[in-house]
Structure formats: structure tokens, C-alpha cells
Amino acid sequence: MRILFGVSLLICLFPILVKSLSPSLNDDVLGLIVFKADIQDPDGKLSSWNEDDDIPCDWVGVKCNPRSNRVSDLVLDGFGLSGTLGRGLLQLQLLRKLSLAKNNLTGRISISFAQLSNLRVLDLSENSLSGSISNDFFRQCGSLRSISLAKNKFSGHIPESLGMCSTLASLNFSGNQFSGSLPPGLWSLHGLRMLDLSDNSLDGEIPKGIEGLNNLRGISLRKNRFTGEVPEGIGDCFLLRSIDLSENSLSGGLPSTMQKLTLCNDLVVGKNGFTGEVPEWIGEMRSLETLDLSENNFNGHVPDSLGKLPSLKVLNVSKNSLSGILPESMRNCVNLLTLDISNNYFTGELPSWPFEFGLQKLLFSDNRLSGNVDNAFASSLESSRHKLVILDVSKNQLSGEIPPSAGGFSRLHLLNMSKNSFAGSIPASIGQLKILDILDLSGNQLNGSIPLEIGGATSLKELRLEKTSVGGNIPTSIGNCSSLVSLSLAHNEIIGPVPASLAKLTYLETVDLSFNKLTGTLPKQLANLGRLKLFNISHNQLQGELPAGGFFNTIAPSSVSGNPSLCGASVNRSCPMVLPKPIVLNPNSSDADPGTIPQSFGHEKKILSISALIAIGAAAAIVVGVIAITVLNLRVQTSTSRSAASLTFYGGDDSHSHTSDGNSGKLVMFSGDSDFRTGTHALLNKDCELGRGGFGAVYQTMLRDGRSVAIKKLTVSSLVKSQENFEREVQKLGKVRHDNLVALEGYYWTPSLQLLIYEFVSGGNLYKHLHEESGGNYLSWNERFNIILGAAKGLTHLHQMNLIHYNLKSSNILIDSSGEPKLADYSLARLLPMLDRYILSSKIQTALGYMAPEFACKTVKITKKCDVYGFGVLVLEVVTGKRPVEYMEDDVVVLCDMVRGSWEEGRVEECIDSRLQGKFPVEDAIPMIKLGLICTSQVPSNRPDMAEVVSILELIRCPSGGQVESGSGMGSGSGSGLG
Numbered sequence: 002m003r004i005l006f007g008v009s010l011l012i013c014l015f016p017i018l019v020k021s022l023s024p025s026l027n028d029d030v031l032g033l034i035v036f037k038a039d040i041q042d043p044d045g046k047l048s049s050w051n052e053d054d055d056i057p058c059d060w061v062g063v064k065c066n067p068r069s070n071r072v073s074d075l076v077l078d079g080f081g082l083s084g085t086l087g088r089g090l091l092q093l094q095l096l097r098k099l100s101l102a103k104n105n106l107t108g109r110i111s112i113s114f115a116q117l118s119n120l121r122v123l124d125l126s127e128n129s130l131s132g133s134i135s136n137d138f139f140r141q142c143g144s145l146r147s148i149s150l151a152k153n154k155f156s157g158h159i160p161e162s163l164g165m166c167s168t169l170a171s172l173n174f175s176g177n178q179f180s181g182s183l184p185p186g187l188w189s190l191h192g193l194r195m196l197d198l199s200d201n202s203l204d205g206e207i208p209k210g211i212e213g214l215n216n217l218r219g220i221s222l223r224k225n226r227f228t229g230e231v232p233e234g235i236g237d238c239f240l241l242r243s244i245d246l247s248e249n250s251l252s253g254g255l256p257s258t259m260q261k262l263t264l265c266n267d268l269v270v271g272k273n274g275f276t277g278e279v280p281e282w283i284g285e286m287r288s289l290e291t292l293d294l295s296e297n298n299f300n301g302h303v304p305d306s307l308g309k310l311p312s313l314k315v316l317n318v319s320k321n322s323l324s325g326i327l328p329e330s331m332r333n334c335v336n337l338l339t340l341d342i343s344n345n346y347f348t349g350e351l352p353s354w355p356f357e358f359g360l361q362k363l364l365f366s367d368n369r370l371s372g373n374v375d376n377a378f379a380s381s382l383e384s385s386r387h388k389l390v391i392l393d394v395s396k397n398q399l400s401g402e403i404p405p406s407a408g409g410f411s412r413l414h415l416l417n418m419s420k421n422s423f424a425g426s427i428p429a430s431i432g433q434l435k436i437l438d439i440l441d442l443s444g445n446q447l448n449g450s451i452p453l454e455i456g457g458a459t460s461l462k463e464l465r466l467e468k469t470s471v472g473g474n475i476p477t478s479i480g481n482c483s484s485l486v487s488l489s490l491a492h493n494e495i496i497g498p499v500p501a502s503l504a505k506l507t508y509l510e511t512v513d514l515s516f517n518k519l520t521g522t523l524p525k526q527l528a529n530l531g532r533l534k535l536f537n538i539s540h541n542q543l544q545g546e547l548p549a550g551g552f553f554n555t556i557a558p559s560s561v562s563g564n565p566s567l568c569g570a571s572v573n574r575s576c577p578m579v580l581p582k583p584i585v586l587n588p589n590s591s592d593a594d595p596g597t598i599p600q601s602f603g604h605e606k607k608i609l610s611i612s613a614l615i616a617i618g619a620a621a622a623i624v625v626g627v628i629a630i631t632v633l634n635l636r637v638q639t640s641t642s643r644s645a646a647s648l649t650f651y652g653g654d655d656s657h658s659h660t661s662d663g664n665s666g667k668l669v670m671f672s673g674d675s676d677f678r679t680g681t682h683a684l685l686n687k688d689c690e691l692g693r694g695g696f697g698a699v700y701q702t703m704l705r706d707g708r709s710v711a712i713k714k715l716t717v718s719s720l721v722k723s724q725e726n727f728e729r730e731v732q733k734l735g736k737v738r739h740d741n742l743v744a745l746e747g748y749y750w751t752p753s754l755q756l757l758i759y760e761f762v763s764g765g766n767l768y769k770h771l772h773e774e775s776g777g778n779y780l781s782w783n784e785r786f787n788i789i790l791g792a793a794k795g796l797t798h799l800h801q802m803n804l805i806h807y808n809l810k811s812s813n814i815l816i817d818s819s820g821e822p823k824l825a826d827y828s829l830a831r832l833l834p835m836l837d838r839y840i841l842s843s844k845i846q847t848a849l850g851y852m853a854p855e856f857a858c859k860t861v862k863i864t865k866k867c868d869v870y871g872f873g874v875l876v877l878e879v880v881t882g883k884r885p886v887e888y889m890e891d892d893v894v895v896l897c898d899m900v901r902g903s904w905e906e907g908r909v910e911e912c913i914d915s916r917l918q919g920k921f922p923v924e925d926a927i928p929m930i931k932l933g934l935i936c937t938s939q940v941p942s943n944r945p946d947m948a949e950v951v952s953i954l955e956l957i958r959c960p961s962g963g964q965v966e967s968g969s970g971m972g973s974g975s976g977s978g979l980g
């Protein structure tokens with residue numbers, strides 16, 4: 002501790018000690034040692050600096066005058082030094098060059114260079130030095146030729162004293178935080194050749210008198226806040242080669258004196274507020290190689306005189322208000338490499354001359370160019386064709402086809418023809434662009450499909466074909482574009498599957514296939530794409546399971562929405578536990594011989610395991626279901642006493658009004674009498690109870706006119722929506738009128754009790770007719786057929802009204818006195834709040850066997866296809882006379898799996914209700930069973946819709962019209978497998 006303190010004290014006093022104690026020692030050695038003591042040298046670059054040496058001339062970075070052995074140059078660029086600049090340097094009295102560029106030096110420069118009177122070159126660029134430069138700093142700079150403080154963090158004003166450095170040739174203060182206006186004294190530096198003040202925060206006008214810098218070769222004031230006009234005097238700096246005034250707020254026109262600058266190579270004035278026309282005199286600046294007028298307010302035409310600039314290599318006039326056409330005279334600019342006229346109002350056709358000789362970059366984007374590009378492309382000479390690197394004609398009004406000759410620009414990296422009116426198909430020759438990085442043809446009216454040859458563009462990183470109207474498939478060959486990072490094919494007519502080859506493109510980050518007509522299942526391998534950030538497949542017709550894992554576990558719902566048959570956690574729709582191959586069944590096919598089984602039925606083991614799984618799933622769900630319903634019932638019981646009171650109150654009121662007062666609730670009848678003969682209190686009378694369902698108990702009562710009605714008390718009352726929503730939904734259900742649907746006559750609302758008033762159907766429900774022995778009475782084949790057909794019609798009507806039944810089962814099918822079936826309890830799940838609807842409607846369904854597999858999970862989007870599944874089970878139930886799920890001693894038998902199994906084994910006749918055996922031609926039942934099996938397909942999209950089912954049933958009934966047994970025309974083509 003003490004020793005350390007001693008050492009640092011010694012170092013602090015070193016300069017003083019040196020001066021006073023050891024005049025004989027070399028000042029330079031001590032100065033450098035002190036300098037070294039002030040800095041950190043993590044790479045040990047200065048390890049050769051040894052204080053025991055007599056002279057420092059062999060030290061790294063040090064150079065001496067050979068005669069005097071005094072240090073003349075100290076060059077430590079890029080040594081990784083940090084720390085501050087100490088006083089030690091002041092000992093190096095004969096130092097001519099000090100260069101400490103590209104280190105990590107920090108702090109202020111507090112030393113004065115008065116003592117370094119021999120210093121000619123000072124380079125402190127690219128450090129982290131900060132603070133302002135004191136005005137004294139340049140007081141004694143008599144010999145200074147070059148100073149660079151570039152890329153530090155210096156701030157404050159540029160000191161006026163700088164004007165005293167009369168020998169200064171090069172001044173580079175670029176990349177700091179200098180502010181304020183320029184000291185006019187700067188213009189007295191007659192020897193100055195290079196002035197770089199770019200990238201600071203300097204402001205004010207550029208002072209007059211710049212013509213004093215008559216040796217100036219280059220000036221950059223880029224990226225500051227200078228305002229006002231460019232001083233006229235600049236035209237007298239005859240030697241100027243390079244002028245960069247870009248990224249300021251300069252205004253007015255370019256001074257015409259500039260035409261005298263005939264040696265000037267680069268004139269860069271982009272990103273200012275210059276106005277007026279591009280001056281004709283610009284053609285006098287004969288040596289111009291770069292002319293950048295971009296991002297100003299230049300207007301009018303491009304002058305013909307540009308053709309007088311034979312050396313011009315880069316012309317950038319983008320982002321102005323220029324109009325007209327490019328002058329033909331520009332053909333004379335034979336050295337032109339880059340032409341950027343984008344974001345203007347240029348009109349006419351795409352000029353051909355830029356294509357004739359070897360330009361590298363052609364940017365015409367965002368103008369008003371029109372006509373086709375055939376001529377321009379065709380005028381490209383064989384030799385120049387291979388020089389073009391960038392071609393951007395996007396955002397114009399170009400039309401015609403994309404010429405196949407585009408494929409001849411073999412060195413192209415970017416081809417952007419987007420947002421025009423190009424038509425026709427994408428030329429196959431695009432595939433010849435082997436080093437193309439970006440292809441953008443989006444926003445055109447193309448047709449045809451993406452050419453297979455696209456796979457030849459193997460360097461492609463970005464492929465944009467959105468909104469081009471292309472159709473066809475995504476070519477598998479896309480898998481050859483192995484560098485692809487971004488693929489956008491959105492808003493097209495693309496059909497078919499997403500090719501598995503996409504999964505080979507390991508660099509893919511964004512894929513947008515939304516708004517197309519893609520079908521099939523997504524390849525599982527896509528989950529291996531490790532860099533994905535976006536995979537938008539929304540609004541297609543994809544189906545089946547999303548790939549599991551990787552990006553797909555967190556895919557945004559909006560990226561998958563609009564694919565009704567897609568399933569997986571991300572779409573909030575469970576998948577069938579095992580997805581068998583799509584079952585395509587034809588109920589009328591000629592091979593009605595049940596001995597031959599469709600291929601897709603052939604995996605017996607798989608089918609068995611499915612049934613086992615479903616049985617297990619069903620058993621688990623039943624337990625949950627029972628608990629859920631018990632809880633519901635408990636809740637209802639507690640609220641019953643309250644509602645009973647209000648009901649009695651209402652019962653005493655003889656009003657005919659449809660709405661009673663707010664205390665007792667609101668009664669609405671959709672038509673006719675609203676008064677109940679027995680009074681509503683009878684509703685709670687057990688004797689009047691007709692039965693109980695998932696949604697509540699049903700009671701019978703009578704209207705004044707003697708008409709019986711069934712009243713359903715919703716047991717889910719604590720869960721129903723707000724009154725407003727409830728009423729809106731009920732009103733909708735009230736509009737449903739069909740012979741095969743039990744009509745809803747009205748409703749009664751209080752916050753704690755809701756009643757639905759239905760037409761009364763006398764004949765009991767189908768469940769009873771099928772499964773409860775009633776003295777040898779059973780439904781005949783014809784009656785059964787009739788019930789199925791009627792139920793199908795009722796369901797079709799519901800679906801046409803965009804309602805989903807949610808709760809189809811035999812106990813919800815009532816039979817009226819004439820034997821007509823009427824569906825009851827439809828669409829009640831609509832009365833529940835959104836969130837609970839899915840959970841409840843699946844739990845409340847007491848007969849589990851009717852549930853579509855996708856319906857068996859917690860959160861599921863229910864579609865009409867779920868009803869179709871339930872209907873299929875119903876068909877099988879009616880034909881076999883067996884319950885959808887039968888509980889044996891040790892076994893659970895799921896009806897449709899059992900039938901499917903028998904079908905496979907060719908014993909399907911054995912499934913037909915034994916009570917019907919011998920009473921009707923068994924073959925009549927075979928198409929029905931097939932229909933039942935199709936309707937219970939695992940994959941929702943393989944199920945027909947109800948309208949199709951009705952026509953099939955009608956065909957089955959009247960085979961003569963529809964060649965039932967030949968089965969031609971059915972079972973082929975469409976996604977449902979039923980055409």
C-alpha cells in the first residue's frame with residue numbers, strides 16, 4: 002500500500018523532478034515514460050519503452066532525428082491505448098508528428114501546444130476525447146500543417162484562434178459535436194487544401210469570404226445544420242475537386258459561379274432545400290464524376306447540357322420534383338455507372354440508352370414511366386448486359402409482359418419491377434439469374450404460376466410475389482433457393498400444398514403465404530426452421546395439425562387465422578388425437594360389397610388404437626362433465642328461491658302486456674297470447690316436468706288459447722350473457738321456423754332466471770323410441786329413414802341460417818304425432834358467454850359419443866362440421882339401434898369405431914339393429930352406414946355439409962334418379978369426399 006502510494010506520488014512529481022534534478026537525462030525518455038504512466042496499454046504494445054535506456058529512438062512508435070537523436074515522430078495509431086493525454090508529451094520539444102489515432106484515449110486535451118512549436122502533424126482522430134477546445138490551443142501553431150480531431154467527442158465552438166494556423170493545409174474535425182457557427186477567420190487559412198467539418202452540429206450561414214481559401218481542394222460540410230445560400234465566392238476556389246454540402250438545410254439555387262469549377266470531380270449537395278431548375282451551366286463543370294442533387298426541391302427538366310459531362314459516373318437526382326424525360330444527349334455520358342432518378346415525376350417510356358452501355362445501377366423507381374420495357378431491355382448489348390447489378394423500375398405505370406430477356410442480366414443482384422401494371426406470366430428465364438439477391442415483382446397483374454425454374458435463382462434472399470394474381474402451386478423447386486430469407490406470396494391465387502422442400506431453406510426468417518387458396522397439411526419439418534420470425538398462412542384452406550415445436554409453438558394466432566380446418570394449440574383448436582388418412586367414402590359406389598374395404602380403412606391396428614384412445618378420452622371427460630353439471634345445479638338451486646318469489650308475483654298479475662315491470666322480469670312472446678293458464682308458478686311444479694337436459698329442465702304448461710308449450714328453465718342461468726345479448730340471441734333463434742325444428746315461441750328474462758318457451762311436441766324423443774323398450778314396439782326401417790331425413794333437413798335449415806346446433810343427440814330429437822322429427826335444444830350455446838361456450842357446450846353434452854373429435858378438447862372453435870359429426874353418429878345410432886357409447890362390464894364401446902371396425906372386417910350387416918333383421922332389404926342400410934361413417938370422419942373437411950347430406954339421402958331413397966348403386970359421380974373430387 003505504502004509502496005504503491007510512493008510510486009504514484011513519484012510519477013506525479015516526475016516532470017518537476019526531471020527538470021530540476023536531472024538536466025543530464027534525456028528529456029525525451031522521461032517525457033515518454035511519464036506519457037506511458039498516464040495511459041493503459043492492455044496489449045503491452047509499449048513494453049519496449051524502458052526508462053533505463055539512454056535514448057528512446059528504438060522504442061516502438063518512436064522515430065528520432067538521426068542527427069540530434071531527439072524524438073521527431075510519435076506514431077501509436079491503433080495501439081489499443083486508453084487513458085488520458087498527460088503532460089509528459091510536452092517534454093518532446095522537437096516533436097514534428099504526433100499521431101495517436103484509433104485508440105481509446107479519453108478526457109480533455111488540457112495541454113497547450115505552445116511548447117511543441119515544431120509540431121506539424123497532429124492526429125488524434127478516432128478516440129473518445131471530449132470537452133471543448135480552448136481558444137489558446139491554437140495560439141502557437143506556427144508550424145502546424147495538418148490537424149485531425151475527427152471522430153472524437155469534442156464539443157463547443159470551433160476556436161477563432163484556428164485562423165492563426167497560417168500554415169495549415171489540412172483540417173479534419175469531422176464526426177464530433179462541435180456547434181455554433183463557423184469562425185470567419187477560417188477563411189484566412191490561405192494554405193488550406195482540405196477542410197472537413199462534416200458530421201457535427203454546426204449551424205448558421207456559411208460565412209462570406211470563402212474565396213480566400215484559394216488553395217482549397219476539398220471541402221466537406223456534410224451533415225451539419227448550415228442554413229442560407231452557398232456563398233458566391235466558392236466559384237473562386239478554382240482548385241476545388243470535391244464539394245460535399247449534403248445533409249444541411251441550405252437553400253436557394255446553386256450559385257452560377259460554380260461553373261468555373263472545371264476541375265471539380267464531385268459535387269454532392271443532396272438532402273438540402275435547394276430549389277429551382279437544375280442549372281444549364283452544370284455542363285460547364287467538365288470534370289464532374291459524381292453529381293448528387295438528390296433529396297432537394299429541384300424541379301423542371303434535366304438539362305441537355307448533362308450530355309457535356311463525359312466523365313460522369315454517378316448521377317443521383319432522386320427525390321426531387323423533376324419531370325419530363327431524360328435528355329437523349331446523356332448518351333454521351335459514356336462513363337456513367339449509376340443513374341438514380343427515382344422519386345420524381347419523370348414521364349415517357351423507360352429510356353433505352355442506359356441499357357446500351359454497361360451501367361451497373363439503374364434506379365427508376367417511383368416515377369410516371371409508362372409503356373412496355375421490351376425496347377429498353379432489348380437494347381442492352383451482349384457486353385453490357387452482364388454489368389447491370391441493380392435494376393429498379395418499381396412504382397411506375399409500366400405495362401406489357403416482363404420480357405424473358407430479363408433473364409439475360411446475369412450479374413443482377415436486385416430486380417425490382419413491383420407496383421406496375423405488368424401482365425402475363427413470370428418468365429422462366431428468371432431462373433438464370435444465378436446471383437440475384439432480391440426479386441420483387443409484387444403488385445402487378447400477372448397470371449400463370451410461379452415458374453419451376455425459380456429454383457435456378459439459387460442466391461435469392463428475398464422473393465416477393467405478393468399481390469401478383471399468380472396461381473398454380475408453390476413449386477417444390479423453391480427448395481433450391483437455399484439462401485432465401487424472406488418469401489412473400491401473399492394475396493394471390495396459389496393452390497395446392499405448402500411444399501415440404503420449404504423446410505430445407507434454413508435461413509428463412511419471414512414467410513407470408515396469407516390470402517391464397519393453399520390446401521393440405523403443413524409439412525411437419527417446417528418446425529425445424531430455426532430462424533423463423535414470421536410464418537403467415539392466414540386465410541387459406543389449410544387443414545390438419547400445425548407443425549409442433551420451434552417457432553410454431555409461439556406462432557401468433559393472426560398468422561394462422563382463417564383456416565377453419567387447421568388445428569393445434571396455436572389455433573386454439575385441438576387436433577384429433579391421431580389423424581388417420583382422409584377417409585373418402587362413397588355411399589353409392591358400386592362396390593357396395595362390404596367385403597371390400599377402402600384402402601384408407603386398411604390399418605386395423607391404427608383404428609383400434611384410435612378407438613381405445615377415444616374411449617379413454619371419453620371416460621375422462623365424462624367424469625369432468627358430471628362434476629361440471631353438478632356444480633351448475635348447485636348454483637341454480639341457490640338462486641331458485643329468489644326467482645320463485647318473483648315468478649309468483651308475476652303469476653298474480655293478469656296483464657296481457659308482453660313486458661311486465663322490471664321487478665319481476667320481462668316476458669316476450671314472438672306471436673299470439675302471452676298468458677299462461679296455469680300461471681308461471683306451475684313452472685316449478687315437479688309434476689309438470691317433462692325432462693331435463695344439459696341446459697335445463699323442461700316443463701309443460703298451457704297458454705290461454707289452450708295451446709301447450711314446453712318451457713325450458715335454463716340451469717346455466719348464472720352463466721348467460723347480459724340481458725341485451727341474451728335477448729338478441731333469443732330473438733335470432735325465434736326467427737327459426739322449419740317443420741323439423743321445434744319452434745321457439747318466446748322467452749322470459751330476469752337476471753337470475755331465464756325461461757325459453759317452445760312449441761310443445763307430443764310424441765316423445767327419439768332416444769326413448771330407440772333405446773327404451775316399449776312393449777315390443779320399435780321404429781320400422783321406413784320410420785327411421787324418415788327421421789334421419791327430417792333431422793337432416795332441420796339441421797340444413799339451421800346451417801343455412803348460420804346457426805350451429807351444438808348439441809345434437811337422439812334425446813334432442815322429438816317426434817310429433819305424425820312421426821315427423823323435430824330438432825330441439827338447438828344453438829343454446831349461443832346464450833353463453835363466448836369464453837364458456839366452448840367448455841360448457843362440450844361438457845354439457847351428456848351423450849359423449851356425439852362429439853366430434855376436435856370438439857373434445859377444452860378450447861375449440863365449433864363449426865358446422867361438428868354438427869355433421871353428431872349427425873353421423875345419429876345415423877349409426879338409428880341404423881344399429883345402439884347407443885353412441887355403450888358401457889359394458891369392463892369395456893367402453895364407441896359406436897362409430899365399432900361400426901367402422903365391422904366395416905373393415907366385412908361384417909357390417911351384423912351391426913344393423915337386430916329388431917329389423919329380416920324385416921327389410923339389408924342392402925338398403927349399407928349406403929346409410931357409409932353416410933354415417935363419412936359424416937364421422939376424423940378430419941372435419943372430409944365431412945360433407947348438411948345440404949349434401951340431404952341430397953345423398955334423397956338419392957338413397959329414390960335410387961332410380963341417381964344411380965345409387967353405380968355410385969358414379971360421387972365420392973370423387975371435392976374435399977368432403979362426396980363431390
Ligand SMILES: *[C@@H]1O[C@H](CO)[C@@H](O)[C@H](O)[C@H]1NC(C)=O
Binds near residue numbers: 104
Ligand atoms: C476501446 O475499448 C473498448 C472496450 O472498452 C474495446 O471494445 C475497443 O476495441 C477499444 N477500441 C480500440 C480502438 O482499441
Ligand SMILES: *[C@@H]1O[C@H](CO)[C@@H](O)[C@H](O)[C@H]1NC(C)=O
Binds near residue numbers: 127151175195219
Ligand atoms: C477525416 O477523418 C475521418 C476519420 O479519420 C476520415 O474518415 C475522413 O476521410 C477524413 N476526411 C478527409 C476529407 O480526409
Ligand SMILES: *[C@@H]1O[C@H](CO)[C@@H](O)[C@H](O)[C@H]1NC(C)=O
Binds near residue numbers: 296317340341
Ligand atoms: C441517391 O440519393 C439518395 C438520397 O440521398 C440515396 O438514398 C440513394 O441511395 C442514392 N442512390 C444511389 C444509387 O446511391
